[in-house]
Amino acid sequence: MNDYPILYSFRRCPYAIRARMALAYASVPVELREVLLKDKPRPMLEASPKGTVPVLILNDGSVIDESIDVMHWALNQNDPEHWVTEKSSHDRDALVTENDGSFKTCLDRYKYADRHPEHPAHHYREEACRFLQELESRLADSPWLSGKEKGFADIAVFPFIRQFAGVDRAWFDQSPYPHLRHWLNDLLGHPLFQAVMAKHTPWKPGQARVVFPGSQ
Ligand SMILES: N[C@@H](CCC(=O)N[C@@H](CS)C(=O)NCC(=O)O)C(=O)O
Missing domain, CATH: 3.40.30.10 (Glutaredoxin)
Known part of the structure; x- marks a missing residue:
């Protein structure tokens, strides 16, 4: 033991x-x-x-x-703080599946574009942006991914967005995702992080x- x-x-x-x-x-x-x-x-x-x-x-x-x-x-x-609620769980599972699946694949190819020479880095970034746009739309409506309060989905997804942002910080800082940037900054500044x-x-x-x- x-x-x-x-x-x-x-x-x-x-x-x-x-x-x-x-x-x-x-x-x-x-x-x-x-x-x-x-x-x-x-x-x-x-x-x-x-x-x-x-x-x-x-x-x-x-x-x-x-x-x-x-x-x-x-x-x-x-x-x-009730990060897990029944209401948010369906949503959360769908987001995590997309994050860990197609988004993570694009993120890896964007980050290590030299290992995937079939396309330039911006091609993989554009593919990844489909997910970023989905997050941006949610965050334009509510401060956190599942609504008014921070929850499971925010914590599950944000380390990957942090990694994405770090690949080309200058690009991310001027990208059309202001709500996503705000959300990421909030979580990066959180004492827990x-x-x-x-x-x-x-x-x-x-x-x-x-x-x-x-x-x-
Ligand atoms: N599905 C796993 C994936 C974990 C994963 O892939 N972790 C990476 C590090 S970020 C790893 O350990 N890779 C093995 C290696 O690089 O040898 C989970 O959610 O825990």
Whole structure:
């Protein structure tokens, strides 16, 4: 038995960011193990052979190795601001599916356009913009993706928009998505985001435990 669930994570990974945000929001302490993707720790691969982060190992040994499932698990423990509501769940699932599917594919091709020489980077960016336009339309009507209050969808999607914005910041800053920029800036300035982006050295067996969020 571990004292805390163990979270294998990579600081900049958008999937790991959404998982850490949910765990921090729910105030569920975990032992954080920062991973180098090119040198993944053996215990992580033993728990989840597919080799992606985040991986959460619960105290009973069960493993959650999909970021959305980590979010659901965390919010099931504690959801103080009601990020999960019945009303928003259908919407949310559709947005997350599109984000993690077609948008993520375009984002990767835009970011690593040199690995996809069939088209120039702006072609992939234009494809990605279909999703950005959808988000922009929602955010023109309400401050958060599912309505008046921040919720699951905002946290699940925004780390990917952050990554998209960072590919060509000058382009993003003048793009026709002012509501999206405002929404992104709000989330980037949120104390929860600042907290989950603290830097940690990569984990090695036997090292002192890092408990996240905060020391317990
Ligand atoms: N569907 C997974 C995807 C996670 C994922 O692909 N994470 C990336 C890092 S951002 C990864 O671990 N890639 C493995 C690698 O680069 O070796 C989830 O939602 O947790």
